[in-house]
Amino acid sequence: MTATTTRPEPAARDRSARSLVDLVFRARELSLVLALAALVGGTAAVNPNFLSGQGVEDILLNTAILALLAVGQSMVVITRNLDLSVGSVVGLVAFVVGDALASGWGLVPGVVLGIAIGAACGLLNGLLVSFCRVPALVVTLGTLYVFQGVCHYVAAGRQINAVNLPPALLSLGNGAVLGVPYLPLITVVIMFAIGYYLRAYPSGREFYAIGSSPEAARLAGVPVRRRVLAAYLVSGCLAGLAGVLWLARFGTVVADSANGWELLVISAVVVGGVAITGGVGSVYGAALGALLLTVIGGALVVLRVNPFWQQAITGALLLIAISVDRVLALRVARLLRRRSRHG
Amino acid sequence: MSGPPALALANVSKSFGAVRALREVSLELFAGEAHALAGENGAGKSTLVKTLAGVHRPDSGQVLLNGEPVVFHNPADAQRAGVAVIYQEPTLFPDLSVAENIFMGRQPRTSLRRIDRRAMRARSAELFARLGVTVDPEQPARGLSIADQQLVEIAKAISRDARVLIMDEPTAALSGNEVARLFSVVEALRGQGCAVLFISHRLDEIFSLCQRVTTLRDGAWIASEPVGGLTHDDLIRRMVGRELGALYPKQDTEAGEVALRVERLTREGVFTDVSFEVRRGEIVALAGLVGAGRSEVARAVFGIDRWDAGAVHVDGRPLPAASPTAAMAAGLALVPEDRRQQGLVMELSIERNIGLTGLRSLRRGLTISRAAERDRARDWAVRLRLKFAGLGDGVGVLSGGNQQKVVLAKWLATGPSVLIVDEPTRGIDVGTKAEVHRLLSELAGQGIAVLMISSDLPEVLGMADRVLVMHEGRITAEIPRAEATEESVMSAATGRAA
Numbered sequence: 027m028t029a030t031t032t033r034p035e036p037a038a039r040d041r042s043a044r045s046l047v048d049l050v051f052r053a054r055e056l057s058l059v060l061a062l063a064a065l066v067g068g069t070a071a072v073n074p075n076f077l078s079g080q081g082v083e084d085i086l087l088n089t090a091i092l093a094l095l096a097v098g099q100s101m102v103v104i105t106r107n108l109d110l111s112v113g114s115v116v117g118l119v120a121f122v123v124g125d126a127l128a129s130g131w132g133l134v135p136g137v138v139l140g141i142a143i144g145a146a147c148g149l150l151n152g153l154l155v156s157f158c159r160v161p162a163l164v165v166t167l168g169t170l171y172v173f174q175g176v177c178h179y180v181a182a183g184r185q186i187n188a189v190n191l192p193p194a195l196l197s198l199g200n201g202a203v204l205g206v207p208y209l210p211l212i213t214v215v216i217m218f219a220i221g222y223y224l225r226a227y228p229s230g231r232e233f234y235a236i237g238s239s240p241e242a243a244r245l246a247g248v249p250v251r252r253r254v255l256a257a258y259l260v261s262g263c264l265a266g267l268a269g270v271l272w273l274a275r276f277g278t279v280v281a282d283s284a285n286g287w288e289l290l291v292i293s294a295v296v297v298g299g300v301a302i303t304g305g306v307g308s309v310y311g312a313a314l315g316a317l318l319l320t321v322i323g324g325a326l327v328v329l330r331v332n333p334f335w336q337q338a339i340t341g342a343l344l345l346i347a348i349s350v351d352r353v354l355a356l357r358v359a360r361l362l363r364r365r366s367r368h369g
Numbered sequence: 370m371s372g373p374p375a376l377a378l379a380n381v382s383k384s385f386g387a388v389r390a391l392r393e394v395s396l397e398l399f400a401g402e403a404h405a406l407a408g409e410n411g412a413g414k415s416t417l418v419k420t421l422a423g424v425h426r427p428d429s430g431q432v433l434l435n436g437e438p439v440v441f442h443n444p445a446d447a448q449r450a451g452v453a454v455i456y457q458e459p460t461l462f463p464d465l466s467v468a469e470n471i472f473m474g475r476q477p478r479t480s481l482r483r484i485d486r487r488a489m490r491a492r493s494a495e496l497f498a499r500l501g502v503t504v505d506p507e508q509p510a511r512g513l514s515i516a517d518q519q520l521v522e523i524a525k526a527i528s529r530d531a532r533v534l535i536m537d538e539p540t541a542a543l544s545g546n547e548v549a550r551l552f553s554v555v556e557a558l559r560g561q562g563c564a565v566l567f568i569s570h571r572l573d574e575i576f577s578l579c580q581r582v583t584t585l586r587d588g589a590w591i592a593s594e595p596v597g598g599l600t601h602d603d604l605i606r607r608m609v610g611r612e613l614g615a616l617y618p619k620q621d622t623e624a625g626e627v628a629l630r631v632e633r634l635t636r637e638g639v640f641t642d643v644s645f646e647v648r649r650g651e652i653v654a655l656a657g658l659v660g661a662g663r664s665e666v667a668r669a670v671f672g673i674d675r676w677d678a679g680a681v682h683v684d685g686r687p688l689p690a691a692s693p694t695a696a697m698a699a700g701l702a703l704v705p706e707d708r709r710q711q712g713l714v715m716e717l718s719i720e721r722n723i724g725l726t727g728l729r730s731l732r733r734g735l736t737i738s739r740a741a742e743r744d745r746a747r748d749w750a751v752r753l754r755l756k757f758a759g760l761g762d763g764v765g766v767l768s769g770g771n772q773q774k775v776v777l778a779k780w781l782a783t784g785p786s787v788l789i790v791d792e793p794t795r796g797i798d799v800g801t802k803a804e805v806h807r808l809l810s811e812l813a814g815q816g817i818a819v820l821m822i823s824s825d826l827p828e829v830l831g832m833a834d835r836v837l838v839m840h841e842g843r844i845t846a847e848i849p850r851a852e853a854t855e856e857s858v859m860s861a862a863t864g865r866a867a
Contacts, residue, residue, distance in 0.1 A: 228475075231476070242461055244443075247449075248473065306464050358512075
């Protein structure tokens with residue numbers, strides 16, 4: 027401590043330490059934007075069609091659902107937990123809501139039903155994780171299969187066809203206002219709302235506190251279980267909404283339509299700079315991660331790269347993101363250590 | 370001191386498994402008084418603090434707030450009742466800023482109940498000004514020194530306008546100046562009618578700050594009395610309840626050749642230029658405050674952490690960096706500080722735990738021989754006088770002292786030439802503590818070089834042939850047994866001698 031009080035210019039020193047840390051975290055979102063720009067620029071140079079109205083719209087539509095799921099997932103990951111069941115929830119909701127709409131339900135009740143199913147799934151996950159103290163990985167891996175099973179049971183081999191769905195739903199999936207499609211609009215509104223809540227509200231900051239140190243959060247009187255439950259509830263609700271949007275976008279839905287998406291969502295979250303160990307990151311980063319993964323997919327198609335490469339590239343990106351995080355964290359820790367000792 | 374106490378415990382008992390941490394303890398904290406809680410390590414002080422803080426709920430007995438019985442279901446309940454706690458180990462959020470750490474859960478608000486960041490920053494700066502220190506409220510808590518972290522904890526507690534302030538060894542990592550500042554703040558709070566419970570093993574601090582003192586020994590209440598009529602010796606007698614000598618039976622042994630030599634070992638920002646030797650038959654204590662870098666040195670020597678510069682020799686041969694396997698092969702053994710997390714596999718049985726370090730030697734053909742494992746465990750259980758029902762029982766059911774014996778057995782079974790023990794008797798009852806001491810002394814007598822890290826000063830003074838003292842990552846003093854006193858060790862540990 028004497029170190030701090032006897033520093034020649036303590037304020038200036040502290041500020042430089044802080045701006046360093048700030049830079050590292052802002053650098054993540056910045057580097058994502060740069061990577062995106064380079065990718066888009068490079069691809070457009072090879073094939074200008076990539077930036078045509080249709081091309082951009084496709085990317086936005088494809089990103090919307092993934093980003094929505096990534097926003098929900100990042101809330102869970104920030105609390106040092108994980109939700110592997112979102113893909114199954116999307117599939118289940120898409121099918122059940124599709125069934126309901128095909129049998130004459132209105133659009134609004136349909137959306138409400140979808141979100142309610144998602145909320146129920148999230149509630150189950152949250153209760154098991156926060157109150158029964160079962161590790162999140164195990165709980166959500168279990169519910170992944172349970173929800174999938176329920177979906178197969180409900181579907182019984184059938185599929186939902188676009189022709190049976192109300193036109194209002196399909197226009198939600200493919201329509202636009204002032205040239206901007208509804209889907210990404212919905213995602214952006216929700217992303218900003220949640221991002222603002224997490225940043226500006228005391229209870230929002232508590233999600234970060236829990237992920238940063240669960241024990242300290244408990245001692246500080248943070249209602250840890252309630253917040254973790256809330257994170258799963260939000261993730262579930264957004265997965266439910268994503269299920270309805272999935273139905274609106276694709277129209278034709280089979281029982282296991284979104285299988286495997288949970289891993290894509292988690293990749294987007296991690297690439298977007300949310301630490302898998304909790305406490306660090308933002309929903310904006312997660313959404314940017316989703317956009318980057320989608321753009322890579324689109325670019326590979328335009329560049330006529332074998333689509334099998336897409337998964338390999340997603341994986342490589344994930345590893346790079348995690349390695350960069352780790353290296354930066356060590357660097358920052360070392361620098362801060364040095365400052366506090368020898369400063 | 371009229372009216373009911375602001376906060377009180379009445380006949381509170383609390384057990385963890387077989388360990389009775391508190392037995393029928395009563396304590397009364399009055400508004401406007403600073404009350405000291407004295408007792409040895411493991412006497413139940415931290416359990417008492419956590420009971421007042423709502424972390425633990427008493428098995429029997431009551432917590433009384435202004436004379437009325439209350440039940441704190443969680444720390445939030447206690448905080449709402451006006452109880453603020455500074456824990457021994459800082460409990461901060463490393464990823465969040467200092468200001469956020471201070472105000473978590475009760476941030477100043479603007480319109481729409483949003484966080485008022487500017488006010489939060491300003492009020493944090495105000496708090497630090499009141500404490501007379503410079504800490505940047507915007508800095509993340511990660512990277513703060515232990516002392517700075519402790520100051521953030523203190524700022525946090527003061528900011529609560531608490532009616533009861535509990536401080537569990539708040540001064541352990543502070544320098545003399547900072548302690549003086551803290552005391553003047555505590556005096557001011559006391560003047561405003563705040564009740565203060567103060568825990569410290571520096572007796573001088575108790576005598577200068579507090580009006581009354583309550584002593585605990587082995588979880589039981591011994592006395593509550595005014596500080597005025599007491600001497601240091603009176604207080605120590607109440608804490609220890611016996612003559613010091615009997616507890617620390619270090620036999621005099623002839624020191625043999627050098628078994629462990631550490632030369633200018635440095636790990637950037639953690640410890641610097643650490644050099645020392647430990648000879649066969651010697652017990653060398655590594656003393657210092659929490660966060661001085663003692664455990665970190667042990668971890669680096671054993672190869673858990675990498676060192677940046679320097680060298681380690683065992684029996685004259687250099688040890689490669691960052692390889693626990695090589696360290697074990699060279700004859701090093703490390704009994705870690707945290708036996709539950711690092712020393713034992715709590716789910717496994719006693720015999721399995723003891724067998725862990727020698728799986729290769731227990732092999733018969735391709736598989737591990739259960740019989741050999743059991744023989745080895747039984748052998749060590751008898752030699753260490755382990756108290757157990759069956760060797761197949763999980764180590765989780767054993768008392769702290771017996772768990773520590775299992776960890777010792779596990780490492781002694783490797784036949785080490787150098788034994789490093791980190792806080793060997795933390796959280797162990799007095800009876801078993803004496804046995805652990807007897808054991809360490811015997812091992813030294815058999816020619817093992819023992820390096821003992823300990824925060825327990827009487828233990829250091831009683832057991833060690835030589836005392837090395839660390840302060841902020843450096844060895845600041847080497848004191849032979851004859852000259853080692855509480856004062857000489859503490860002044861080196863707080864950097865006053867250096």
